[in-house]
Amino acid sequence: MLSLLSRHRPFAVIIALALLVRAAVVLGYPPARLYWGDSFSYLDIALDLRPEPTLRPVGYPLFLRALAPLHSVAAVAVVQHLIGVATGVLVYAVARRRSAPAWAANAATLPGLFGEGFLRLEHAILADTLFVFLIVAALAVVLWRTDLGHRAALAAGVLLAYATLVRTIGVLLIGVVIVVLTVALLLRRRGLRPLLTFAAAATLPLACYAAWYGTHHGRFAVSGADGVMLWARTMTFADCAKIRPPADLAALCPNGTVTDAASEYVWHPESAVNLLPGGAFANNDRARGFALRAIAAQPLDYLWHVAKDTSIAFRWTPEPHPDRTTPAFGFAHGRWDLPGVPLVERLRRDYAPDIGAMRSVSPYADLLIAYQYAAHLRGPVLLAVLVAGALRPRRTLLPWAAAMTLLVGPVAVLDFDHRYVLPAIPVACLAAALAAVRRPTQLAFTEMSGFIASRKPSQDVARLKAVKGA
Incomplete structure (x- = not known):
């Protein structure tokens, strides 16, 4: 030793x-x-x-x-x-x-x-x-x-x-x-x-x-929140005029609620996913379906927002994101x-x-x-x-x-x-x-x-x- x-x-x-x-x-x-x-x-x-x-x-x-x-x-x-x-x-x-x-x-x-x-x-x-x-x-x-x-x-x-x-x-x-x-x-x-x-x-x-x-x-999975999380990510850029979701997913389009960070859409009581019957996590599969369609329809918007938020890590003074943190x-x-x-x-x-x-x-x-x-x-x-x-x-x-x-x-x-x-x-x-x-x-x-x-x-x-x- x-x-x-x-x-x-x-x-x-x-x-x-x-x-x-x-x-x-x-x-x-x-x-x-x-x-x-x-x-x-x-x-x-x-x-x-x-x-x-x-x-x-x-x-x-x-x-x-x-x-x-x-x-x-x-x-x-x-x-x-x-x-x-x-x-x-x-x-x-x-x-x-x-x-x-x-x-x-x-x-x-x-x-x-x-x-x-x-x-x-x-x-x-x-x-x-x-x-x-x-x-x-x-x-x-x-x-x-x-x-x-x-x-x-x-x-x-x-x-x-x-x-x-x-x-x-x-x-x-x-x-x-x-x-x-x-x-x-x-x-x-x-x-x-x-x-x-x-x-x-x-x-x-x-x-x-x-x-x-x-x-x-009742489902083969490790988590029951992946779809809701990815849906929240898309709320910073989703445009349903471009996404054209089917009728069963249209209720997940942005509804006018605006937050200061993507993750806040998971918890905001007025966000679209929380207004669905049963609440957010009961609609995890629907949220995932919408999110994947949004990313496929707007790939450059998705990549831009991911890059923009990742860049926060490289700032000299730490920036609250979201503001409450x-x-x-x-x-x-x-x-x-x-x-x-x-x-x-x-x-x-x-x-x-x-x-x-x-x-x-x-x-x-x-x-x-x-x-x-x-x-x-x-x-x-x-x-x-x-x-x-x-x-x-x-x-x-x-x-x-x-x-x-x-x-x-x-x-x-x-x-x-x-x-x-x-x-x-x-x-x-x-x-x-x-x-x-x-x-x-x-x-x-x-x-x-x-x-x-x-x-x-x-x-x-x-x-x-x-x-x-x-």
Whole structure:
């Protein structure tokens, strides 16, 4: 252990500081941040495991169920802080394993280990921290060796399947990995067995969950909200004179209600989908049908609005989107009371007695309030990281494509949210670190996304020596 620390001394200091700032969060904002709606739905499902009909699959409630013996949401927050640190360790380990310079590997961990957004989400009863860890862990498994074996493909598939059951946007990443693997295997003229192993491992758990969902809600699906979300995305540009929907979908046309962000149409009581009999989520299939017709009829309008909203991530000063949200700098003084409803009392009795109002505690909160302004990753810096990761696509294709999917995917299927940007950051930083590796150009082609080599590692070493001696 001492030898390991001595070889990675700067990173050991980074980890120590990351643990220290997380200790300040735990002490400065006890017990944990609980959001009405999301947090309490997750805790409720954790006590009575079942497929929730609309927005929240069972992945994060399973995690909460595993931590139920702790009987403390403060303890859940501590575990999530440790998971956040573990995510940084994985980014560093993969970067060094793939021969990134020490400075680049260390720098790649800083936004995830010290960003105020990550600290706040780790301290909240929300699914994001677990989702980020699972994504980074899956990519780490794929990138760890140049030769992707069946065990690694199996593990990566299972991790991404679980990530999708934590946040359904993970299904896009499964598609990205399948595409990159297919390209790499075809270029290397290798068999497709690793690809088939990954595809089976990633899809079978989702199929099982969809079947379970179907026994409760009558349809084979992972979520009952995808159509409503995509419909809301189209409300920023839909023109029914161009779409010409059939009669059964015409009621979903814009009805004059205007909101300041696409996602607000899901919740606005006067939006077209909420005026349908049964409400929004009872009409999920109809909403999806309308949305697909709108995108097909107005593809350029759709792409323009996706690009425009994605660009919010690259602004120097975080912009509220929608206006009612707090995009960054969320550490503040105060007390955040919970509603006095029976569900809160039930969860306090059956899950954790410390469920209660989060409050700020000085001097730790004072330090964090000042700290957050320096710790925020500014938009132009994120853009520079993404550009750096794209400079050497043969080495960085997989993590860079995953980062772009995590950044653009939520906007494409619903809307921009600063919270949804965070999962893209550690992956984008990993891609940038891998792009910093200096290798002879003759070997660059063998590094297609850092995996699926056609030779043994020892043969690559021999070839490297031959290139250097030439």
